[in-house]
Amino acid sequence: MQIFLDSTDTKQIRELAATGLVDGVTTNPSLIAKAGRPMLEVIAEICDIVEGPISAESVATDHKTMIEEGKKLAAVASNVVVKLPLTKDGLIACAELAREGINVNVTLCFSAVQALLAAKAGAAYISPFIGRLDDHGADGVGLIGDIRQIYDNYGYDTEILAASIRTAEHVRGSALAGADCATIPPDVFATLFKHPLTDKGLDQFLSDWAKTGQSIL
Numbered sequence: 001m002q003i004f005l006d007s008t009d010t011k012q013i014r015e016l017a018a019t020g021l022v023d024g025v026t027t028n029p030s031l032i033a034k035a036g037r038p039m040l041e042v043i044a045e046i047c048d049i050v051e052g053p054i055s056a057e058s059v060a061t062d063h064k065t066m067i068e069e070g071k072k073l074a075a076v077a078s079n080v081v082v083k084l085p086l087t088k089d090g091l092i093a094c095a096e097l098a099r100e101g102i103n104v105n106v107t108l109c110f111s112a113v114q115a116l117l118a119a120k121a122g123a124a125y126i127s128p129f130i131g132r133l134d135d136h137g138a139d140g141v142g143l144i145g146d147i148r149q150i151y152d153n154y155g156y157d158t159e160i161l162a163a164s165i166r167t168a169e170h171v172r173g174s175a176l177a178g179a180d181c182a183t184i185p186p187d188v189f190a191t192l193f194k195h196p197l198t199d200k201g202l203d204q205f206l207s208d209w210a211k212t213g214q215s216i217l
């Protein structure tokens with residue numbers, strides 16, 4: 001499963017990309033607002049740090065303007081993926097941008113039939129928001145499984161990008177349900193390395209090793 005960072009914090013992205021485990025980055029208008037810098041500048045910087053797909057979201061609500069914004073965003077760097085909301089206009093714009101060879105990530109997906117429509121519109125990625133669905137009392141990870149089955153039934157190659165991830169458990173559930181990628185906030189990414197038994201086991205190994213008085217180097 002590919003791991004994307006859901007962030008516009010370029011310092012943090014740079015640090016985490018150095019692990020070699022980061023395949024891409026997603027952003028959204030709220031994260032751009034949080035960065036407090038011009039959007040195109042932030043996107044260009046992220047595209048320089050991470051070679052993989054970098055999602056940059058249109059803020060238009062009509063398909064004509066979405067297409068114009070999408071083309072402008074795609075021109076920032078060759079690895080930009082244009083992010084569009086799962087609305088009727090969003091899917092019209094998705095189909096047009098896809099026809100022109102621009103990769104689209106359809107975002108704000110909350111149902112399997114929405115995901116089906118996005119695949120039909122030629123989306124490169126579909127972003128089901130599993131955390132927000134759970135907040136709403138629904139089954140976010142269950143949606144990933146439903147979309148996986150539908151895409152496999154019909155051979156759609158749209159990649160399932162699990163989004164709105166809040167916990168390591170969401171990452172586990174998404175991977176088991178067959179998500180192609182998960183976009184993860186940096187603080188959640190940091191928790192993925194951790195297990196209390198790893199810390200405990202390492203402490204024990206190091207203390208036993210110290211008793212030997214040996215050194216490997």
Ligand code: E4P
Binds near residue numbers: 027028129131163
């Ligand atoms: C997805 O691409 C979005 O940027 C993001 O995952 C939304 O997450 P949130 O529900 O934590 O805002």
